[in-house]
Amino acid sequence: MDAFEVARIRARAWHEEAAAGDDPGAWELVERVARARGYELVPLAAGDALLDSAEAMLDRQLEAIFYRAAESTAERAALIAHELGHLALHEHQPAICRDDDVDASTPDEPSPAGASRVEAYGVRERQELQANVFARELLLPRPLARALFLDRGLTASAIAGRRQLPLDVVRQQLCDALLIPAGDDGGDGETAGGGGDLDPSQEAAARHRGGALLLEAGPGTGKTRALVGRVVHLVESGADPASILALTFSNKAAAEITERVAEVLPAAAPLIWTGTFHAFGLELLRQHHQRLELEADVPVVDRSDAIELLEELLPTLGLIHHQNLYEPAIELREILAAISRAKDELVGEEAYAALARAMLDAAGDDAERVAAERALEVAAVYRVYQHALRAKRAVDFGDLIMLPVQLLESEPGVRRAVRLRHRHVLVDEYQDVNRASARLLQAVAGDGSRLWVVGDARQSIYRFRGASAANLARFGDDFPGATARALARNYRSTAAIVAACSRFARTMRVSRRCLDLDLEAARGDVGPPPDLRVAADPEGEAAAIAARVRQLEAAGVPLYRQAVLCRSNATLNALAEACEARGIPVLHLGSLFERDEVRDMLSLLTLFADAWGSGLVRVAALPAYAVPLADVRAVLAKARQGESTVLELLARPQEIEGVSPAGAAGLARLGRDLRGLDRAATPWQILATYLFEGSSYLAGILRSDAVADRMRAVALYQFLSFARSVRPVGSGFPATRLLDRVRRLVLLGEERDLRQIPAPARHLEALPLMTIHASKGLEFDAVHLPSLMSRGLPSTFQRPRDPPPAGMITRPVDGEEGDPLRADHDEEEECLFFVALSRARTHLHLYRPERVGKTRRKPSIFLPRLGDELLVVERPPALPRSAPPPPPPAVRVAPAGPIELSGWELEQYDRCPRRFLYGRVLELAGTRRDSAYYRTQRALYAVLDQLASLPAGRAIEGAWLRRRLAEAWPEHGPVDHAFEAEYRRLAEDVLDNLAATHAGLKAADSRPLRLDLDAGRVLLDPGLIAAGAGGDVVLRVLKTGRKGSYKADDLSLGLVQEAADARWGAGGYRLEVVHLLDRGLTPVAMSGRMRAGRLDKSRRHLRAIARGRFPAQPDPFRCPRCPYFFVCPALPAGDL
C-alpha cells in the first residue's frame, strides 16, 4: 500500500470519528478533529511574524496549529486539514507550510507528460502532496463525494456550498472519487525479492566494502530489496543519512525506494536524497544558479515548449533539407531528437558544428554530402536553440545533466562541495545511464570508493535516450578497481521460465559484457514449460491469445494477472480491438487523444479556442443534445459570418436562421451546461464545470460497471490531470494553448506517457495490454507474447533521419566493425525479448502468425535461441469474434445538381472520406493553428491560383509572380509577425523556383480540363498549361514541397492524363510535376493499367459520395496533421 493510500485511509478514519454520524461543515469538522487530539487552532493575521511568509505551522510542542486567517472559512478549513495531515502522517518532520505546499486541490501525482516529470519529488515535496491528499479526504472522503454527486445529484458547487469547502478541492476530489477505482493500488506488481531477511547474495551486496560495486541483478532477484538493504546497512553502520544520494531513472522508482526505506528507517528516510538523475541535476542547477547565470527557480522546457520556441525562428535559419512549409514541427522533432542525443553525449552546439563540418570535408559522394549538410543544419538550429534558452534563462531535459557535468568538471570547488555532501552514492537501473549521466556520476562519486550501483545489462531498453549497456561495460574503466557481483536467486518465475530466460541470455550480445546469468529459481519447478502457438495469420493469432486467456482464467488466473506484451503500439491497438471483439475486457488506454471521451472534451474546448467552434460537430452529436446535422451546419455557417462566436450563438440558438426547434432546444441545453464560462476560462475550469456542474455527461459512464466504461473514466481522469498541469505559456486563449499543445504532443509522439494506467485501475478485472517497454518492472502470472515473426520481434532497424554526426558516439562495441546504431538496435531488440520473457511468473505463451496479408513471415530469429525445449502448438484453440459492428450510417447530402469536384478534392476523399465530409461538405473551419507558416503557405497558393488565368503567350516571370505575392500578402501572409521579412523571403524563393523551372515556357490554353465520369464531374487543375518554345504543350502540376522519393502516381494525375489525352491526343503534350522547394521535376508516365485503376477508383469514389458514404480512414501519420483530428469521426444524426 503506498503512502497516499495510507493517507486516505487515515483521513477517512479521522473524518468518521469527527463527523460521528452528523453532517458538520468543513470548519466544524477540522475543529472537532483538532480538539479530539488536544490541538488548539490559532489564527494569525496576514504578515504576522510567527508565520511570516508561511501559511500555517504545526507546533507539536505547543500542540497548536497557527494559521493565516484566510478570507473564507472554506480556505481556512483546507489549511487546517493540510496541517492535520502532517500531524497524522509525518511524526518525524516539523511542518511549516508555504503557499505552494498547501493546495488540497492538487492531484496526487504530477501528470506524466511535460516538464512536471522532473519537478521536485523529494521527501518533503511528497509529504506536502500527501498532506494535500489527506486534507481532501478528511474534508470530503471519496465515498461521500461519490454519494453526494451520484446518489443525491448534487453538483460540485452545491457540495462546496453546503459543506463550506473550496470549490477546487471538491472538483479534484470528485475527479478522484468518480473517475479512478477506489482502493489500494496493490503495489507495482513486482516480486519483493524474497520475504524476511536478505538472501546471501543480497546480503553480500548490501554489506559490500572496498571500492565501487556493480551489482548485476537479473530479473526477479530483488534488486530494490538489495538497494534498500544497502541503505539500511550504511545508516546502521553510522553513515549520516544526509550523506546518502540514491539516484534512479523514474519518479516511480524513487518513490518506491523512499517508502521502503521509510518503513525500516522512518527518521532517516527523509534525510536521504532520493530522486531521478534529472531531478538531481535540477537541484544542482538551483543550488549553483548564479554561477550558471540562471534564476534560482530555473524553468525547464519540454520538447513541446522547445518546438514552440523554435517554430517561428525557423525561416531565419535558411534551412534547405529541413524546410517543411506544411508541417515545420515534423522537421523540428527530428532536429530536437538529434540535439537531445548530442546532449546525451555531452556534445555542445560548437562541438556539434565542428563534427558536422568535418563530415562535410570528408564527404565522398552525394549521400554523404547531404548527410553532412543535414548535420550542419541541425548544428545551426542547435545554436539558435541554445541562444533562445539562454535568453529565457531556461534549460531543457538534456541540460539538466549536461550543465551540471560542465559545472562540476570545470569548477573544482563545486565538485568537492558536492562530493562532500553526497558521500555515499547509489544508483538504481544502472543499465539506463547514458554517457552524460555516467559522467555526472563520475563527477559526483569521484573514484567511486563509495559508489554502489545495481542494474541488468540484459534489460537495457532505452537506447533511444542514449542509454547503452556499453556504459555498464565501461563501469570498470570509469571507476578503476570496481567489483562486480550478481544476485543469485530469482523469486518470480518457475524453473522452466528461468531456464528459458537463461538459455536466451547466453546468446545475447550484451552477455559478453556481463556476468553469466546463473539463477536459482526460488519457486522451483511448479509450472508448465513455455510454448509457442502458431496461427495462420494475425487474426488467428488474436483468436489463439483470446482462447488461451479465457482458458487460464477458467483455471484460476484472473485477467488482471495476465498480460499481452507487444513490441509496437500498432500491434497493441489491433490486439486490444481483437480481444474486445471477443468479449474480453482490456486494460488499455491506447492513444489518449484518440479516445472518444477525450475527443469529446477536446471538441468542447474548441468552442472556447476558436470563434468557429468546429468542435460543435462532435459535441452537438452527444446524446444529451442530439442536434441534427443540418442545424449544426447552420450554426457553423452563422459563426463563419464573423459576428458571433459559436459559444455566443449557443446562448440564443433560436435566432439562427434555419435551425429546427429540436436543434434549438439541444443547443440551448449545451449553452446551459457551459453557463458562466467564457473564452478566458482555463481548460481545467471548462472541463470541471462541464463534468461536475451542468452536464449529465458522466452519469452514463459512472453508473456502468463495464470495464470499458471504467476505462473511459480513467481516460478522462488522465486528461483532466493533464489539462490541469499544462502551464499557461504561449499566446491565445487558454483552451487554444492546450489544444496547440495536444497537437504538438501527438505530432511528436510524446503523448505516450499519458497512456499509463493509474495504479488503482490496474486491478480492474480486465486483461492488461501494454508495450514491452511499459512492462518493465512488472510481473504477471501469465504472459502472452505475440508477433514472434520476422519484422515483428526483432523489429526492423530504422535509421534516424538525423543520425549523430560521425565521431559523436565513441563507444566500444567489443571491437566490432559496423554501424553502431544498428548494433545498438539489435542489442535492444534482444533485451526487449528478454524483458518480455522474464515478466512471466508461471505461464509463458509465445505466438506467431505464419503470414501477414499475403506475405509469409518467417519465425522470429529469437525463437531457436530458446532451445529445443520450447513446445510448439500448431493451430492452437481459437476464440472467434462476436458479430462485427454495424457499418456507420450514411449521410445523405441533398443534391444541388450533379457532383462536381476538383481533382484535389477527390484526392482528399481518397485519403480520408471523413475529412472530405468535414472540409468539403460541412465546410468546417478546422482547428489547426494559424501559424506564420500556414499563412505564408496561403499567400503562396493565392499566387499559384492565378497562374491558370494567365493570358496565353505570357511568360512566367519572377517579377510578375512577386507582384502577385505583394498583392496577396496583406490579406494572407503573416503580416506584423516578428519574422515577417524572413517568411516573405521564403515565399519569394519558392516563386523564384517556380519562375526558374518555367523558364522558356509561356502560358497557353487556359481552358480548364475536366473529366465526366458516370457519377459526377472532376475539374482538373494541373496548375499550369504552358507552351514550350516549339509550341509543344506542357502541363505542370505544382507542389510546394520537396521532391524526395515522389513517384508521380497520384490519383488525380491519372485523370489529368485522361483528360489531356482527350484534348491533345496521346503524346500531344508533356505532363510534369514540379516541387517548388527544390525545383524537382518529375515527368508523369503512368501505364495504361495504372491509369485505368485511377479512373476506376475515381468512379467508385464519386458513387460513394453520391450514396453518402464518408467513413473515416485512420492513419497514424496523417491523422495528427488533420484539421479535424479532435472531432473525428463524430457526426450528428440526420441528412443535409
Added chain:
Amino acid sequence: MSDERRSSLHAALEDFVAAAGSPDAATLERMISHHPQHAAELTDFAVEWALQEGLPASADAGPADDERLIAAALERLRARLGPAGGRPPADPFARRSATELRALAHRLDLDLSLLAKLRHRRIVADSVPRGLIRALAAALEVPLAAIEAHLAAPPAIASDARFKAAQKPRAERQETFAEAVRRSRLDPGTRERWLASC
C-alpha cells in the same frame, strides 16, 4: 539547541579545522563519528569551505590563504545557524510539555501566539517587558540571563527540516512585543495592560 550542544558544535568545528588542511570526505566522516549530533552543521561547513576554496582568490589574498577560507566558510555557516561564535544560548522552553506551556501562558496572561513567538524568537528582544522576562525565568526555573540570551539570539530559521536549495532557510521576520500583543487574541483588558507595560 542547548548551550552544551552549541559549544560542542564550536568544538567540533575547531576539531575539523585543526584536523584538515582542506575539507575531505574522510576527515568529515571522522568528525561526524566524533560529533554525530552535528552531522548537518559539519557537512554544511565542509561544503562551504570547499566552495570558498574553489572561488578565485582576491587581489590581496593568496590562493592558499586557509584562514581566510575557513573564516569565510564559518561566516556563512554562522549566518545560518545563529549568533557569532556559534554559541547561541539554551532553549529554556525545551522539554516542556504542551500542558505545562499552556498553563504557563495562562499564568502569565499570554496567549499561545505570544508564547510561540517568544519561544521561536520572533519578538525583538529589547521590546519584551522586563517583568515578563523575570516571570518567564521564574516559571521556567531558569536564570534570568538564560531567558535574555534566548530572546537576544537571532530568530530561528523556519524549520529544522533540510530544505532543498530552492527553499534555502532564511532568517525570519521579527516584530516588537507591542505589535505581537496587538495581533494577539488576548482580551482587551489584558492587551491594554501589556501595552501599558511596554
